[in-house]
């Protein structure tokens with residue numbers, strides 16, 4: 001599955017689940033992206049890079065356990081970025097090639113997560129400092145880095161990101177409208 005097909009799938013699931021009912025401001029989207037990166041940090045603190053699905057009092061929806069672990073949070077980062085691309089026009093598919101394998105990976109997992117936070121923060125700074133249309137190359141470049149580095153990390157830690165993506169999207173399809181009333 002390529003990025004445009006995944007983006008269309010994420011758009012449909014998010015529309016169905018009410019995530020497009022109201023506007024999400026760009027800084028709000030960045031806060032939500034930081035949350036997923038922080039969830040990956042927290043998953044690593046608890047389980048290392050293991051798949052923890054179903055291993056601790058899991059949430060179940062329609063017979064599917066909630067996917068848990070670093071791999072699932074990496075999938076959430078991917079899903080968020082695909083949704084952000086739909087909303088703000090990152091153009092991930094056309095930019096990804098230039099960043100493939102471009103980052104040095106630290107031995108420290110949390111240092112790698114900090115790099116993702118920093119890249120996300122740069123996107124916010126650049127969005128706020130100019131005209132989003134005029135500066136598309138700069139802020140969108142940093143969000144593309146977030147995806148490229150997440151993909152590189154998944155490979156490094158032996159995580160099958162596409163499998164995690166499919167599992168998380170399947171789970172999200174079973175979740176209630178706005179996941180039971182979340183604001184954003």
Ligand SMILES: [Mg+2]
Nearest residue numbers: 036039073076
């Ligand atoms: Mg998450």
